[in-house]
Amino acid sequence: MKRRTAGYGLAAAALFLAGCAAAVDNRATRRETAWEAMHPPSGQFIETAGRRVHATVSGSGPDLVLIHGASGNLRDFTFDLVGRLERDFRVIAFDRPGMGYSDDLGPATVSPVAQADALRDAARQLGVRQPIILGHSYGGAVALAWALRAPSEVSALVLLAAASYPWDGGLGALYSFTDTAIGRHTVAPMIAAFATQAQAESVARGIFAPQSAPPGYVEHVGVGLAMRRGQFNTNSEQVNGLKPYLERMAPEYPDLTLPIEMVHGDADTTVGLSIHSQRLAADVDSANLTVLDGIGHMPHHADPEAVVAAIRRAAARAR
Structure with a gap:
């Protein structure tokens, strides 16, 4: 009798947990649908190797490709920077594979090299030729991978607070936990189901610190898109x-001869100036570094004029 009672208890507990998981998933699905309705695709889709890449194209002039950072999407650029550039450049902003509305690449999604290959093919289909490639944060690693893979096809790089070298230590408790199977299956559904606007704004404050996010940025960029289970x-x-990819890429950087303009704030606590941009400036003869005093991880918002100036320098050097 005791064994039967215990069995009933376990079955009841299992049913309860399954019901909780289903309720969380249903709530997450409803919220993801609402977020996508609020921030639908704003550009066009290009198919590459059976996967879709989402891109916006605006302006006229030399081709300028924009690659956003971690957790982001192309709306990070369309908030302000694209409008400053489209009079003088044909600006192509991409959602990186697996981000925004671009499909992931399956197991290869983890590779910045595979991401660069996918964006390079999409750019080719858009008629992009000899682009200047701008990469921010994680997107800087993708821009560097693109230049290493096809240096003759890139006219210049502009790297904003770009991740370029391996670093000591880990990434913090959350990233460590989400690198486990249980973390992947629990954290993402809970965030999609229950994360609040106030929490999203708190994350944005951390990314922009010591500056503040510009008014309207959080609403424009669509932070809910980053909280979807798949993208998270x-x-x-x-x-x-x-x-590991940066460890393999870094020894190749001294071979780069194309113009490279870097912009990095000395108050950036997300991607350290000394670990990344200062080291790249020392390793690559063609790299020029502009350090912004007191600026954090988002220089294209904190000092957009400095970023536009770096892009213009890159274009002039590429002629």
């Missing part, structure tokens, strides 16, 4: 898996 887990995989 893909971002975790990409960030957790980045270091």
Whole structure:
């Protein structure tokens, strides 16, 4: 009798947990649907190797490709920077594979090299020729991978607070936990189901610190898109898996001869200036570094004029 009672208890507990999981998933699905309705695709889709890449194209002039950072999407650029550039450049902003509305690449999504290949093919289909490639944060690693893979096809790089070298230590408790199977299956559904606007704004404050996010930025960029289960887990995989790729890429940087303009704030606590940009400036003869005093991880918002000036320098050097 005791064994039967215990069995009933276990069955009841299992049913309860399954019901809780289903309720969380249903709530997450409803919220993801609402977020996508609020921030639908704003550009066009290009198919590459059976996967869709989402891009916006505006302006006229030399081709300028924009690649966003971790957890982001192309709306980070369309908030302000694209409008400053489209009079003088044909600006192509991409959602990186697995981010925004671009499909992931399956197991290869973790690779910045595979991401660069996918964006390169999409750019080719858009008629992009000899682009200047701008990469921010994680997107800087993708821009560097693109230049290493096809240096003759890139006219210049502009790197904003770019991740370029392996770093000591880990990425913090959350990234460590989401790198586990149980973390992937629990954290993403809970965030999609229950994360609040106030929590999203708190994350944005941390990314922009010591500056503040510009008014309207959080609403424009669509932070809910980053909280979708698929994108959250893909971002975790990409960030957790980045270091080994940088370890393989870094020895090749001195071979780069194309113009490279870097902009990095000395108050950036997300991607350290000394670990990344200062080291790249020392290793690559063609790299020029502009250090912004007191600026954090988002220089294209904190000092957009400095970023536009760096892009213009890159274009002039590429002629």
